[in-house]
Amino acid sequence: MPDSQLCTVTVDDRKLVGPADIPLIEFLAGHQISLPHICYDATLGALQTCDICWVVADGQLQRGCSLKARDGLRIGVNDEQAEQARREGADRIVARHELYCSVCENNNGDCQVHNVVREMEIPYQRYPYRQKPYEVDDSHPFYRYDADQCILCGRCVEACQNIQVTETLSIDWQSDDPRVLWDGGEVANESSCVSCGHCVTVCPCNALMEKTMLGEAGPLTAMPASLKRPAIDLIKAVEPTVGFPLIFGLSEIDSAWRQPEIKRTKTVCTYCGVGCAFEMWTRDRKILKVQPVEEAPVNGISTCVKGKFGWDFVNSEDRLTTPLIRDNGQFREASWEEAYRLIAHRFNEIKEQHGPDALSFVSSSKCTSEESYLMQKLARAVIGTNNIDNCSRYCQSPATQGLWRTVGYGGDEGSISDLAGAELLIIVGSNTAESHPVIATRLKQAQKHRGQKHIVADLRRNEMVERADEHIHPRPGTDLVWISAIIKYLFDNGLEDREFLDAKVNKVEEYIRSLESFTLEYAEEITGIEAQRLAGLARMIATAKSACAIWAMGVTQHVNGSDVSTALANLMLVTGNSGRPNTGCYPMRGHNNVQGASDFGAMPGRFPGYEFVADDAVRERYEKAWGVKIPSGKGYNNHTMVQAIHDDKIRSLYVMGEEMAIVDADANYVQEAFDKLDFLVVQDIFFTRTCEQADVVLPGAPSVEKEGTFVNTERRFQRLYQVMEPLPGCKPDWLILTEVAGALGAPWDYQNPSEIMDEAASLAPMFAGVSYDRLEGFKSLQWPVAADGTDTPHLYMDGYPFADGKAKLHALDFYPPGEKLDETYDIHVNNGRLLETFHEGNLTHRSRGLRSLVPGNFVEVSPDLAARRGVKTGSLVKLISPYGEISVHVLVTDRVTGNEVYVPENATDNEHAINILTSNDADKDSDTPAYKEIAARMEVVQVDGPPPLPPTNHRFWKATPQSGVLTERKWQRQDYVQPPGQARNPEKF
Template sequence: METKTATVTLTIDDQEVTVPEGMTILDAAAQNGIEIPTLCYLKELAPDGSCRMCMVEVEGGRKGGLVTACSAHAHDGMVIHTQNKKVRNSRRFVLDLLLSNHKLDCFKCASNGDCKLQDYSLEYGMLETSFHGQRQPGKQQDTTNPFFDYDPEKCVMCRRCSLVCQLRQGRDVISIAKRGFGTKMMPAYGEDWDQSICESCGNCVSVCPTGALTSKDQRKFRIWETTKVRTTCPHCGTGCQVDLLVKNNVIVGAEPANGPANRNLLCVKGKFASYKFVASGDRLTTPLIKRQGQFVPASWDEALTLIADKFTGLKQKYGADSLAGFSCSRSTNEDNFVFQKMMRTAFGTNNIDNCARVCHSASVHGLANTLGSGAMTNTIADITTDVDAILLIGSNPTDAHPVIGSQIRQAIQHGTKLIVVDPRKIDLVKDSAMHLQAKAGTNVALINGMMHVIIAEGLADQDFIAKRTEGYAAMRDLVAEYTPEKVAKLCEIEPQQIIDAARLYANAGKAPIIYCLGVTEHSTGTEGVMSMSNLAMLVGKIGRPGCGVNPLRGQNNVQGACDMGCSPFDFPGYQKVANPAVIAKFEKAWGTDLNPKIGMTSTQVLPAASRDEVKGLYIFGEDPIVTDPDTSHVRHALDSLDFLVVQELFMTETAAYADVILPGISFAEKDGTFTNTERRIQRIRQAVTPRGDAREDYKVFCEVATRMGYPMAYDSASQVMDEIAQLVPTFGGVNFKRLENENGLQWPCRTLDDPGTPIMHVGKFARGLGLFMAIPYKPAKELPDDDYPYLMTTGRMLYQYNTRAMTGRTEGINKLANHSYIEINYQDANRLGIQDGDRVQVSSRRGKIQTYAAVGDKIMQDSVFMTFHFTDGNVNELTNPVFDDIAIIPEYKVCAVAIEPINS
């Protein structure tokens, strides 16, 4: 029986309204189209009530009847006035006080036309103040932050910046300082902005109602000159919704939108670096053909004819499987679908892959094997709101998925206990309940140890195990050997930490597992993922709100590229190449014979090229020279190819090896969809026209396929999605019209009336019964020895993104992070005679690089850490190309290195 929501009926400005009980007067008015002015109010936070602009009169109320509408609740029978003389005089007085301490230079102010104080002053006829005398001292502007400026003379002390920083971003950088007319908002200890712990997320700038905090880019435009285009951020897999501000066909700014994943938050990359690269002067704008070692411009007809002729010739001479294609996890679902279709039809091969191969293919294989679906089980909001504990393993979300990291900080503020399993002291460690600083490569041993404790102490959910799983006995028998004492030695931690972590996770009512590349990028990556499933099923924390197994996907559309079948094993929707019925289905749909042979992964294609087995390669939007392990071998593989095509935005290191380069278009120049880490399909929309002669990527693929003998054409990205919906059961209910819904759709979404699936495996696993796997611990393939005594692990940093092709074209980003570095424990550095900032040489069995030492205690002793973003000191010159036997994923997270100082 449905529970009816209790309501109250009141009168607002002579209009009778009925609203849910407990609603504030401000929300009740807004729900009925009545606007009440506010300066300090933020809908995501509890009311502050400090600005007093939202005063309304309640008939018969105390203290003259005036109350703040943002904090006062609606009650039955209330009679409220929002615009009578008493209310308007109150607001005029507030504005008079604010203007008395405000620099009135609206014409010069970057927020002219986008300022609430200006709007309200005009509305209430307050063009100047009636007060005279002392005021905020002048010339205090802080312009030290690379992205925004602060002017205290324009601050109205609404505290929005402080509240969003503390309670939403979770950093607590900004607070009220000083007294009297000298009172102002400032970073802790009165430091300049660039000396504070500010992450430059810009959320304070986005909520500032005046011109006190303004983006430096706001100098170039006024808000009335721009149009807003709602789209999805092109960086990590969070899927933040963002409004691009466009002036004269150029993107001049970005603002957070109220998307389901980000809820009006952005990170520094989304706010300030999601658009600069689009108009970068070094964009590729015309096809290029290499002649006598030099690239020369060519017409599209000339370039496409050469591509079709070369690939067709190689196919005829050496067979279809002498060709391969790498698709782009940063491009749209529609582009990826058409790319893999081109490879399978016109090229005739399943040698198709995307960069998930080198990051999260272990998640796809591991979760599909144990649960039946290789994707995140719950939503971002669900696993960061109202949860008792979070087990965060091999994931650094404040750097790699910053908006999710902020939401985890919020969860901690609200009482969530965080368990961090990471060889580094990541930022979240300082707020965590526990940090298990386990040695890199020991995840399987650790999880086995936790399961040992849970079973031994009777904390397992035996009812769930009996009704919904299989394979439990074999797993139980195996982990019986993994005592806390044994596991502690393998992980180099204390036995009690394993016991405490197991108890905290098992006893929590709601506790999700969140993991990332620290679990997957190992030679035992798939086993590590299956261990996550084992642990969640053992305590029945799957198929429930606030629980589940949740991989955070690294790039904006890694999930989508896999969903679209950019895999040697899978057609779109994870329909198996090895299944004859699937082959028959797609042959009928596409009207051609298809290759039934499972293809090669990207990590198999490149060695095959070195062996002269793969002759031709089409790379769409990937840069394997930078991203793949053992860079010298990647270079050799590309050199060995007979023919290489690269379709790209910029002249990347990989593009320089191409025979033909085709100009691609960015996310802001096309329509389509991305699928974020929580399986949410969301729209991207064209904001500006493509640069130069660049064409829609999927239309280029159609033209190549057609010239190779397989006619293919689509009128729009929407038409491509319609074909996806016909062929992929889990996308059956998806189309562009439905995706106009601001929440997008989460697959599985099988029919047009299916609302989508926020939480997977409710009541029943996708495979029927969840499968426990008995997984013994196996050490990494390469461990330190006398010649290479340090264990190196790798990861992301906050300010740059992947190969820096996008973020590296934002000046402020490069000011904050412009060179490679290696984190070294201070005890190791002292022993080596290395100081912070020194140049050092790092070597492995595969190569040598030079970089800068970052000395501290973030990384455990005898271990080091590097990012992979920088061309100077590219860590992938060193990383180990050995891979997981199941998912064929490289072991980026563990290799042995030596370090020595460089004497200048």
């Protein structure tokens, strides 16, 4: 650290040198001086509520959390006045919080209240503890609030208001008995709470507690309530005689006693592509809780409802625990050896009869990068085919295509911190708050605290739209037109970044010529957005000092998905928003490892690191390493495999961890294709719809039962450690693939996934420096990673990966949506995710808590359409497209308008799954299905019916935004006395 950033602070006559402008608590901690505190947290900042961290500075008492280290500062920590003030603050805390640590679920060594009282050697309870006039709030499915234990530190409020930015929690400081409120009310489950868990994570005691911890944390916490209370009363009767030290001795023993039982393992979330890492606390197979930590590089203390609470599926009773073999019209249990023998026999038979390209392989976006590497190696090296793909074909291949065309790498340009630091975000077709919730928190923070501007283009009024500074609602499938029109307007008005274009971008003039037809008037006609509005947006983008483009499935899942992705990349280049901090393109990767699956070669035309299989030199490298010949021709992708099966070109399919029968478009057509297969192998943790058509089912293992790495949407490698042993009968997917290859005669001998990563890193230059050692604990690396371990948090800082180092503008034409509304099919069916469910729901449907929030699938219908069709919330309707029909209950909401309806992906059966309605149309450049282009008609089956969402669902409640904890209102109370003055009612605040 340069000297200019250091300062000298005199602490009790000692001169200490350290970083300037950091909270005094942190400064002192850097010198191994512990200043007791409870409400302060590095992420949350100085809340100033606990009144403990007093020091004397410049002759006055000041809180060490809000005081910043500066040169010349003189403070007294051991000053008598400061000690008295700290003691008074701590006495007030224990007046509000009943200390019954040995039977408390939070007595695990990290309880801040316990630790501060012990550290300060508080000898006894000076102020009597008094109960508050509130019952324990047990209403919420995932956590419990006990006002009697709440110390009113406000951490939960700060986390909700300013980290998660859902703005539900507050404290009623002016009330006679302040407490935490949810939307101003006393019932947590009747509020806008999105169950992200931030509040529980940051609670320094047991006021907010995960329900999975209750009665489970330690041997004594399992005591029945009927015994617990008398036991607490007994100890409390003795405590006035013996004081805190003896009682704390017992609780320290209890805490130590728990440690061997509680295992804390770092893992990475298995849901979306944000890549949240955290510690998972377990006792044997029991998942006690998910505990995010400050040092997690992506999420810090943040999680969403699924990452924090959605892990029931791991111990679901219907986990597959034995291989199954189709036999005489039914499945029978089989040994692994028999299953492997059958797979080897049938694969060899089909290969001999029809050639290697009659076999195909689908890797999983839920599995590790190492497992995708092995899947593509199995296809290429053992079978001899490039028919290998992964789930990114269903979502983000168009984005990758758009980036390859323009800037070069198929990944987000920078990091989430770049998104947070940008002056302007252009968010297109991304329901970020529900699909990538933790990234959304960073965007909402930037908007709330730093004035970041958001332009949001979306059909549906989701949270990002509600918070947008500018919202446009283009007609479905017309994004390319308004984006191109804005770019043309920029050029026409000299608003482009000419210097950047001249220096760093090719094909500029050619591109300008291609824009001729994209006038504002044309755009208005096609998109329905007024020309002047678009002009205003263009100027807004042009004047922003830094801008990022965010997009997701709303862009990619169209017949022109690659083109719209390209258009957004063009826009960023034209405005000079690339190759510097806080700029660039950010397609939001959907699944936990959809990036890694492609990165590690589960693609029909690319090896790991995106090198072409058609490149002789590259192919030779792999052939030499693997000792085989590899075909040079590009294979089938997920989507074209289905057609190839119908055309009898593919006879066998091996699907690992994908519910292809439901999540591929035109599901009926897919399932018909599976009927035609000679041999289908499905590897999964549950008996899915895809398994129904399998010949062999292999029981794999979820992320917490194995080691490996995931790559998130920022191109960031993170290691996941094995939290628990695989469920008996199951095997890690990398081991299954190794053994399948062995059964096929390949001499694979991987003992650990690290060996797989080492092999991949030795072959793919993009990952040359990736190793498990460099990813130890919470360390991470963003690709490309040089051999010396240098990674790349922001791409293109030194140019673009093309021959001359320049990016390219890519000319585009407008291709209208494939499915058009007409008199028969007059409803546009939009679709996508919900916060509380993931993809089709095979994992999240097995969480009782998540299911209580969203019990089933539904269709959102606008009030206008509902009135015209005579339906209301709860009505049962059929949605019928040319490809199939589903039945769903209606939810009338103004999130949708006119004849546009919205159906979540949330279904695992043909009666409710959205892909029964989708067509076989796909993006013309990447074959990603045009999921978002559905024309259907709506038939009313039954007018009256049960509402599809419970009234407690967060969507029905109104948040209570405020700037933070509002501690000043506490200080304004008439009975507040600043320590060391003694409080009259210490239990009140």
